[in-house]
Amino acid sequence: MKDYINWAILAPGRIAKSMATAMNGVKNNALKNIDGSKIRLYAVASRNLQRAQEFADKFNFQKAYGSYQELFDDPQVDAIYVANPHAFHFDSVMAALKAKKHVLCEKPAGCSRQQLDQMTSLARKNKLFFMEAMWTAFNPCIAQIKKEIQAGTIGEIKNIASRFNNRNPYDPNDRNYSPDLAGGALLDLGIYNIYFSMIFADFSPVKEYSSSVRMFKGIDAWNSVNLSFQNQIMASFQSAMDLPNPEKSHPATIYGTKGYITMENFFMVQKAQVYTYKNIWGPEAQLVREIDCPFAVNGYEYELAHATQKILDGQTESDIHTIQKSENLCSMMDKLRQDWNMKYPWE
Secondary structure (H helix, E strand, O other): OOOOEEEEEEOOOHHHHHHHHHHHHHHOOOOOOOOHHHEEEEEEEOOOHHHHHHHHHHHOOOEEEOOHHHHHHOOOOOEEEEOOOHHHHHHHHHHHHHOOOEEEEEOOOOOOHHHHHHHHHHHHHOOOOEEEEOHHHHOHHHHHHHHHHHOOOOOOEEEEEEEEEOEOOOOOOOHHHOHHHOOOHHHHHHHHHHHHHHHHOOOOOEEEEEEEEEEEOOEEEEEEEEEEEOOOOEEEEEEEOEOOOOOOOOOEEEEEOOEEEEEOOHHHOOEEEEEEEOOOOOOOEEEEEEEEOOOOOOOOHHHHHHHHHHHHOOOOOOOOOOHHHHHHHHHHHHHHHHHHOOOOOOO
16 A cells, blocks of 8 residues: 555646645645655646646646646546636546546535535545545634633634625636636635634534625625524624725634634634633623644645545545535535525536
8 A cells, every 4th residue: 555645736826836835845744743755746737738847847746747638647646636716626526536536626626516416426436535625624723713612711602703805806807707617705705704604613504594795797796694503603704806804804703702712814814812801791801812823834734634644544535624514515605696696607
């Protein structure tokens, strides 16, 4: 049995650069819990050979391919990180699974629950590892925040609030503004708000939800969502393509009966502040603890190390970001889009 994984990257774009940086970091033993020799940077595939070769040279991959099919046909490829825009995930993932490659697919894995179900069904049929690359699930700062909550510092959680708003000018060539490419705030940004809420609601089923949306040329430019979980925790969030956050970050607050926890850039949080109330009434609170968990590399290393070890152990599913969690996440986004009458052209 092999004691390493030959990793490949499909589509060497912006997010692929982040993963390639993490791969090099893990290979160079940036993490204590995994031997760097288990990671091998093997191949990169693009529809443009020159682009693939430049990426391979920059990030120390052994091979570069000018087509995805060449990557699928290479018997030395063990696992593929699918990094193209999410409108293309379905075709890329299905082709990789049919070629008997393990898959780590950038979020959202599927643009709909129907797509996701076909992916997971084929992965299970072929006994292959498949995971949506939801890096938030593996963030060490999130784990520390959960420990603080479990210790009872802020009491019983009542509400989770977050905002993920980016101000990007309209560009008809931008995939985020294209219905044909599954554009909009929800799948690109709001997915993080939903998953963050689910994490701190202990993945309790959603009992009720409500939402508002501002549509623009077939995509959700802005949305506001309220979730009510069966364990009585409430969540509220906004995500937007064309509006900024006044704080110049993407903030989140977890409110409890005894205090609250605040953070910036919740989707990639590395620092958080824990406050407790000074009185039984009113907003006055005191800072009791700062949580500081800087990334070993850039945050992508944790999901990469997890997927690598699971594959080496012969497992086909994560026990942290499970397929069921991906299913619940995707189903929630389907329900919201249905309420907004927001359909992609292929649906």
